Amino acid sequence: MKYKSQKVAYWFFALSMLLLILQLVYGFVMGFARIGFDNLHEFIPFNTARAVHTNLLVVWLLSGFMGAAYYIIPEEAQRELVSVKLAYVQLISLALVGVAAIVGYHFNYWEGRKFLEIPRPLDFLVVINVLLFLGLILVTLFKGKRRTTTALVLSMGLLFAALLYLPGMLPFDSQVTDSFFRWWVVHLWVEGVWELIMGGILSFLLIKLTGVDREVIEKWLYVIVGLTFLSGVLGTGHHYYYIGVNKIWLIVGGIFSALEPLAFLAMALFAVNMYRKGEKKHPNKLALYWTLGAAIVSFVGAGLLGFAHTLPQTNLYTHGTLVTAMHAHLAFWGAYGMIVLAIISYSLPNMTGRKLYLSSRGRAAFWLSNIGMIGMTVAFGVAGVVQVYLERKLGMEFMEVQKETEVHFVVLILCASLFTTGIILYVIDFYRHGRPTDEALEVNVE
Amino acid sequence: MLSKKQARAFFLGGTLVTFLIFIGLTIFSFSVENDQSNHENITEAVVRGKKIWESNNCMGCHTILGEGAYYAPELTKVVDRMNMKYEGQGEEVIKSILMSPVPWQPNGRKMVAYEMTEQEAADMVEFFKWIGEIDLNGFDRIVSPLAKEENNN
Numbered sequence: 001m002k003y004k005s006q007k008v009a010y011w012f013f014a015l016s017m018l019l020l021i022l023q024l025v026y027g028f029v030m031g032f033a034r035i036g037f038d039n040l041h042e043f044i045p046f047n048t049a050r051a052v053h054t055n056l057l058v059v060w061l062l063s064g065f066m067g068a069a070y071y072i073i074p075e076e077a078q079r080e081l082v083s084v085k086l087a088y089v090q091l092i093s094l095a096l097v098g099v100a101a102i103v104g105y106h107f108n109y110w111e112g113r114k115f116l117e118i119p120r121p122l123d124f125l126v127v128i129n130v131l132l133f134l135g136l137i138l139v140t141l142f143k144g145k146r147r148t149t150t151a152l153v154l155s156m157g158l159l160f161a162a163l164l165y166l167p168g169m170l171p172f173d174s175q176v177t178d179s180f181f182r183w184w185v186v187h188l189w190v191e192g193v194w195e196l197i198m199g200g201i202l203s204f205l206l207i208k209l210t211g212v213d214r215e216v217i218e219k220w221l222y223v224i225v226g227l228t229f230l231s232g233v234l235g236t237g238h239h240y241y242y243i244g245v246n247k248i249w250l251i252v253g254g255i256f257s258a259l260e261p262l263a264f265l266a267m268a269l270f271a272v273n274m275y276r277k278g279e280k281k282h283p284n285k286l287a288l289y290w291t292l293g294a295a296i297v298s299f300v301g302a303g304l305l306g307f308a309h310t311l312p313q314t315n316l317y318t319h320g321t322l323v324t325a326m327h328a329h330l331a332f333w334g335a336y337g338m339i340v341l342a343i344i345s346y347s348l349p350n351m352t353g354r355k356l357y358l359s360s361r362g363r364a365a366f367w368l369s370n371i372g373m374i375g376m377t378v379a380f381g382v383a384g385v386v387q388v389y390l391e392r393k394l395g396m397e398f399m400e401v402q403k404e405t406e407v408h409f410v411v412l413i414l415c416a417s418l419f420t421t422g423i424i425l426y427v428i429d430f431y432r433h434g435r436p437t438d439e440a441l442e443v444n445v446e
Numbered sequence: 447m448l449s450k451k452q453a454r455a456f457f458l459g460g461t462l463v464t465f466l467i468f469i470g471l472t473i474f475s476f477s478v479e480n481d482q483s484n485h486e487n488i489t490e491a492v493v494r495g496k497k498i499w500e501s502n503n504c505m506g507c508h509t510i511l512g513e514g515a516y517y518a519p520e521l522t523k524v525v526d527r528m529n530m531k532y533e534g535q536g537e538e539v540i541k542s543i544l545m546s547p548v549p550w551q552p553n554g555r556k557m558v559a560y561e562m563t564e565q566e567a568a569d570m571v572e573f574f575k576w577i578g579e580i581d582l583n584g585f586d587r588i589v590s591p592l593a594k595e596e597n598n599n
Contacts, residue, residue, distance in 0.1 A: 041556050051506050174496075320520055399553040
């Protein structure tokens with residue numbers, strides 16, 4: 001930490017931790033419902049649990065991205081944030097909008113559009129909140145002493161993420177058009193501009209942790225985000241195969257989504273190569289674990305498992321099944337969950353002055369959460385393949401097939417328990433670092 | 447060897463070109479001659495049905511056009527499926543499930559009891575019938591009960 005105002009990031013990360021734990025609670029509610037223990041149905045029916053689970057994911061990741069930006073931008077721009085007070089206003093309003101949305105979901109107050117369930121009036125508050133955030137970040141960046149590629153890519157990702165929220169607010173009478181433009185938000189976020197944010201954070205961490213020359217790292221950052229957009233924008237077509245739009249998307253979506261793993265492969269190779277090339281032995285090994293882990297697991301989860309069901313011939317059978325849940329879990333965890341945990345692991349000792357990065361708890365958190373998540377992915381995958389085969393090949397009834405797959409959800413819950421243990425250990429580590437302090441400015445390892 | 451400037455040009459140029467193609471394809475697929483979304487048959491009842499569908503977050507359990515939560519059945523061809531199962535009484539069965547004051551629970555898995563009015567339930571049926579007529583590039587055959595029969599024989 002070089003600037004006092006970077007401390008505001010801590011509170012965004014703390015909000016992330018809280019929401020992550022809550023997300024897991026709702027995940028368990030769904031897991032148990034699937035094996036027949038739907039005892040909370042009166043208060044938390046499955047559709048409520050599902051909306052809360054996915055929306056909490058989006059909000060804890062966004063809060064993590066915002067925290068990352070508040071930490072990274074001052075350091076890159078070499079000046080304090082333009083207003084710390086407004087950053088706190090933004091944090092509190094983000095938390096309030098999030099809580100209001102989640103409480104509303106328990107009272108049937110939502111929009112019912114997958115991932116974008118937030119009701120319209122709250123949408124406008126989200127827009128105001130994000131505009132305030134962007135204002136603070138961009139003004140800091142442009143008043144700063146330097147504008148690095150890392151800072152520009154990160155800010156561009158955040159700016160485009162905000163702009164792309166808008167197509168999701170357009171009203172349509174047709175379910176087809178509604179779905180079409182909903183993917184402009186969801187796909188172009190997670191397989192487009194969020195990767196700019198991930199790339200920006202990754203680049204910052206690699207510069208700090210490996211000591212490789214900034215120019216080299218940032219050059220490859222451009223190549224990677226270039227590959228991401230080259231494949232990802234037209235790759236949106238894989239959501240359009242079977243929702244009632246022209247067959248042209250089968251060809252375009254098929255070709256460009258087959259290229260999407262290349263961007264993730266490039267990111268994994270980039271991170272590992274920079275690590276090998278780096279001569280700096282940064283003591284924060286935990287941050288390095290999470291950073292390299294994010295690059296590698298995102299290649300497996302988002303790249304390889306995405307490719308596993310992205311070709312139109314395969315997707316014809318897997319579309320609308322648990323195979324999607326398999327891919328989604330490892331992809332979100334690897335690409336976005338782990339990069340947020342990486343920047344927290346790196347910045348926390350710097351903001352608090354407590355160097356707990358040698359703790360065995362931190363390592364256990366890394367391994368348990370990753371092994372747990374890989375187990376969950378396998379369980380979803382097996383259930384998904386069984387579902388595809390029995391329901392779509394053999395023509396069995398949906399509910400009969402669900403009975404057959406229950407056992408895989410028992411495995412899922414066991415693996416989720418392992419994952420949760422890892423996350424709890426991570427949160428304990430977070431808590432034990434204590435609050436951020438200005439004294440940390442004097443004891444930093446850069 | 448690639449310079450940073452060239453890498454930036456690759457990123458900006460590639461993004462611009464693919465985004466322009468994407469916009470072009472969007473316009474192409476919604477142009478009148480290429481549209482296959484059954485748009486012309488949307489009635490006021492279908493629109494009302496869609497609003498009810500959204501305001502109750504049905505997608506939070508079910509899937510439609512293959513999109514949703516995989517906890518409850520795909521509803522793209524629900525009217526056909528229920529007609530086959532209940533000898534042509536599909537629409538009535540769907541309406542009674544939506545109007546029921548107690549949770550419908552096939553095989554023990556509970557659905558929320560929505561207690562819809564007759565009008566609301568009828569709007570939902572119109573929405574499902576409209577969805578069932580969309581050309582889904584072959585996916586309709588995978589989820590349709592009639593196609594399943596053919597697969598089995």
